[in-house]
Amino acid sequence: MAPLRIGIMGCASIALRKLLPAMAALPRTEIAAIASRDAGKAADAARGYGCRAVEGYSALLDLDDVEAVYLPLPNAAHAGWIERALAAGKHVLAEKPLTTSVVQTRALIEAARTAGLVLMENVMFLQHSQHVAVRKLLADGAIGELRAFHAAFAVPARPPGDIRHRADLGGGALLDTGVYPLRAAMSFLGSEIDVIAAVLTRRHGQPVESAGHALLCTRDGVSASASFGIDHGYRSGYELWGSEGRIVLEHAFTPPADHVPVLRVEQRSEIDELRLPPDDQVANTLAAFAAAVRSGRLPDNDDVLRQAVLVDDIRTKARLYVEHATEPVG
Numbered sequence: 104m105a106p107l108r109i110g111i112m113g114c115a116s117i118a119l120r121k122l123l124p125a126m127a128a129l130p131r132t133e134i135a136a137i138a139s140r141d142a143g144k145a146a147d148a149a150r151g152y153g154c155r156a157v158e159g160y161s162a163l164l165d166l167d168d169v170e171a172v173y174l175p176l177p178n179a180a181h182a183g184w185i186e187r188a189l190a191a192g193k194h195v196l197a198e199k200p201l202t203t204s205v206v207q208t209r210a211l212i213e214a215a216r217t218a219g220l221v222l223m224e225n226v227m228f229l230q231h232s233q234h235v236a237v238r239k240l241l242a243d244g245a246i247g248e249l250r251a252f253h254a255a256f257a258v259p260a261r262p263p264g265d266i267r268h269r270a271d272l273g274g275g276a277l278l279d280t281g282v283y284p285l286r287a288a289m290s291f292l293g294s295e296i297d298v299i300a301a302v303l304t305r306r307h308g309q310p311v312e313s314a315g316h317a318l319l320c321t322r323d324g325v326s327a328s329a330s331f332g333i334d335h336g337y338r339s340g341y342e343l344w345g346s347e348g349r350i351v352l353e354h355a356f357t358p359p360a361d362h363v364p365v366l367r368v369e370q371r372s373e374i375d376e377l378r379l380p381p382d383d384q385v386a387n388t389l390a391a392f393a394a395a396v397r398s399g400r401l402p403d404n405d406d407v408l409r410q411a412v413l414v415d416d417i418r419t420k421a422r423l424y425v426e427h428a429t430e431p432v433g
Contacts, residue, residue: 104397106130106131106132106133106393107131107132107133107170107171107194107392107393107396107397108133108135108169108170108171109126109132109133109134109169109170109171109172109173109196110135110136110137110138110157110163110164110166110169110171110172110173110193111123111134111136111148111172111173112138112160112163112172112173112174112175112176112184112188113139113160113174113175113176114137114139114141114144114145114147114148115175115176115198117175117198118148118173118175119148121385122173122175122389123137123148123152125383125385125386125389126173126389127152128386129386129389129390129393131389131390131393131394132389132390132392132393134154135154135155135166135168135169135170136149136155136156136157136163136166136169137149137152137154137155137156137157138157138158138159138160138163139156139157139158140158140159140160141158142156142158145157145158160184160187161187164187164188164191164193165191169193170193170194170396171193171194171195171196171221171392171396172188172193172194172195172196173196173197173225174188174195174196174197174198175198176198177266177269177272177273177274178200178202178272178273178274178278178279179203179271179272179273180272180273181197181198181200181202181203181273182202182203182204182207182211185197185201185202185211185222186211186214189211189214189215189218189220189222192218192220193220194220194221194222194392194396195220195221195222195223196223196225196388196389196392197222197223197224197225198224198225199224199225199226199282200224200278200282200410200411200414201222201224201407201411202411203273203278204411204415205408205411205412205415208407208408208411209408209411212404212407212408215401215404216401219399219401220401221392221395221396221401221402222401222402222404223391223392223395223402224404224407225388226282226283226286227357227384227385227387227388228283228286228287228355228356228357228384229286229290230384230387230388230391231358231364231382231384232380232382233352233355233358233364233366233379233382234287234290234355236364236366236377236379237291237343237350237352237366238291240350240366240368241291241343241345241350245345245348245350245368245370246343246345246346246347246348246349246350246368246369246370247345247346247347247348248345248346249291249292249325249343249344249345250325250326250344250345250346251325251326251327251343251344252287252288252291252292252325252327252328252341252342252343252344253327253328253330253341253342253344254283254284254287254288254327254328254329254330254340254341254342254355255284255329255330255331255338255339255340255341256280256281256283256284256330256331256338256339256355256356257276257280257314257330257331257332257333257334257335257336257337257339258280258332258333258335258337259334259335259336259337260313260333260334261333267279267311268309268310268311269310269311270310270311274310274311275311275312275313275333276303276311276312276313276314276315276331276332276333276334277303277312277315277414277417277418278414279331279333280331280332280333281315281317281329281331281414281417282410282414283331283339283356284330284331284341285317285319285329285410285413285414286406286410287341287355287356288319288327289406289409289410289413292319292321292325292327293321294405294406294409295321295322295409296319296320296321296327296413297319297320297321297322297416298317298318298319298413298416298417298420299318299319299320299326299420300317300318300420300422301315301317301318301417301420301421301422302315302316302317302421302422302423302424303315303418303421303422303423303424304424304425304426305423305424305425306334306425306426307425307426312423313333313334314330314331314332314333314334314335315330315331315332315417315421316328316329316330316331317329317417317421319413339353339354339355339357340352340353340354340355341355347370347371348368348369348370348371349367349368349369350366350367350368350369351366351367351369352364352365352366352367353365358382358384360381360382360383360384360385360386361381362381363378363379363380363381364378364379364381364382365377365378365379366379
């Protein structure tokens, strides 16, 4: 199978740190070109991979030898450039969230399906084998019947000018870190969980929320809580709480390839720690994307759309608090 020739749309940090090295190392993918609005940035990034540097994203889409694009642009720019890439006949791997609205997400999923093109949202933790091990323990009855799911993902604050702090670019904790615990909850409880209540907190003078919490529930009464933030001590984990014990996983969402996962299984008075083999979720995601393109098996993206609905529901139902304010403002 010939490697999938991918063009990179932008020189974002995640592309330079994670995706480009993985693409270069993976036999199934090949970096065809790197584009930036700044010709110098494109040249600097392309030099290390011996590929073409392109000035401007439209020029990247005009290249016939680019079969697919990886899109790590700011959230608010996703929808427009995904639409243009699909119109140019390119398969698309886009950073999460796919777009900033349910309407845009639904339209792009339908456009990709109609065109017979692969459109994948880059939620890489779903491709890590540690979650398969958790699901097996749960299915085998290790903690009895599932009663509740708790997840949290938060990161330290970035400098004031960072895109996470800009409302016009789709910043804020919900879209940046909140989608991780939401998607994890969907993974274990099913996609038909509903938002019961939520809180979003904005620091005084900031245009976007820096933290949030959401309570969700299945129709059978199994609850899920999701905590997220962009101004916190780092945390990345979840726990499943059952009738007979708990399963706890730390480093759940962004583990490096050499990380050795440890599952803590609590059953009555016993605690077992299960060490799992390392896994590379970045390489796994790229391999899955390439395999989907080459096989012609299009992802149904139902969970991507449901995730967008849940994000919208959280925004609609959330109580918004502004730091130092004495009363909620929404």
